[in-house]
Amino acid sequence: MEHGRATSAVTMRDVAKAAGVSVATVSHVVNDKPGARIGDDARRRVHEAVAALGYRPNALAKTLSEGTSRFIGLVADAIATTPFAGQIIHGAQDEAWRHGFVLLVANTESNTAVENDAIAMMLEHQVRGILYSTWYHRRIDVPPLLQNTDTVLVNCFAEDDAFPAVVPDEEQGGRAATEGLLAAGHRRIAFINTTSPSPAQTGRLAGYRAALDAAGIAYDDALVFSAEPAQEGGYAAAGAVIDSGATGVFCHNDRVAMGLYDGLRERGLRIPDDVAVMGFDNQDVIAAHLRPPLSTVALPHYELGAAGVRTLLGLEPAGAPDRLLVTCPLVPRASL
Secondary structure (H helix, E strand, O other): OOOOOOOOOOOHHHHHHHHOOOHHHHHHHHOOOOOOOOOHHHHHHHHHHHHHHOOOOOHHHHHOOOOOOOEEEEEEOOHHHOOOOOHHHHHHHHHHHHOOOEEEEEEOOOOHHHHHHHHHHHHHOOOOOEEEEEEEEEEEOOOHHHHHOOEEEEEEEEOOOOOOEEEEOHHHHHHHHHHHHHHOOOOOEEEEEEOOOOHHHHHHHHHHHHHHHHOOOOOOHHHEEEEOOOHHHHHHHHHHHHHOOOOEEEEOOHHHHHHHHHHHHHOOOOOOOOOEEEOOEOOHHHHOOOOOOOEEEEOOHHHHHHHHHHHHOOOOOOOOOOEEEEOOOEEOOOOO
16 A cells, blocks of 8 residues: 655745745735735745645634734743743743633744744734743844734843833842842942843843942942853852952852852851852752752743733833833842
8 A cells, every 4th residue: 555645734934935035925925914015026926836835824814803813922042941931931821821812832942944934833823923032131133024923022122122022120130139138237248240241241230239329338349250150150259259358249140159159168158157148040940959048039030921921912011112121039048
């Protein structure tokens, strides 16, 4: 008995390749998007490619009277495989379901071709809109296909703020971390910052300085140290921190704090009796299991995802200039 060869469904990407146009152009033509400026020749080539390949737009989407489905898309670079940042998906999923939507998730591992295919698929399903998320807070170049639907950036932002964005309030988080050390009675507080340029690097430093200023403590550049944002960075900074005479240390993240723990212990110092330590991220596999458990500031991943959905649905307006800042809460434990 001869078996037929299995064939995969034809996608917008296949049509675009055959017609020699962009996926966005195919989307405009097959969905008959009003106001789309597409030349007659390009439109003809798309229709010919559709006929030749047997492309059929999603049947569900075509039967919806409003032209949109009850789906919300989420396109992520690596958050689905990042333990603590996966909470973005959880928050978005819960909030979408609360409002009668189902979340379609695509984890692209930063592969551009996979990303374009995922967005095209979501456009074919006439999603209500797309959340585009990164696993760490940064500026991004927004994929051009996202111009074709309502889009909210989550944990990232466009340089020109052309899209609404929901991001952690790094400065507020840095201030909360420093205020936690101040409340524990510390006045000489060091900050181990990252060497990597990022919103976290500048924002957390600004928060540290603001908290000191509000407490009437002069900023001392000699108490700010640069380190690799990993366990090795915190370990390497331990000697300089001790020499500075600081009694409390705010670490750029929990991994730096973990390394600092090791460096302080090797030198016979106790936490928090001799030196208090504050982290940032609330990466539970680290912070809750250090000895003593690490006081830290949480990156609000769950709320980022939930707020992204609310912003997309128009239930929560983005802040100025179209960035909604989400509070990073203090998580006190036993290291202060």
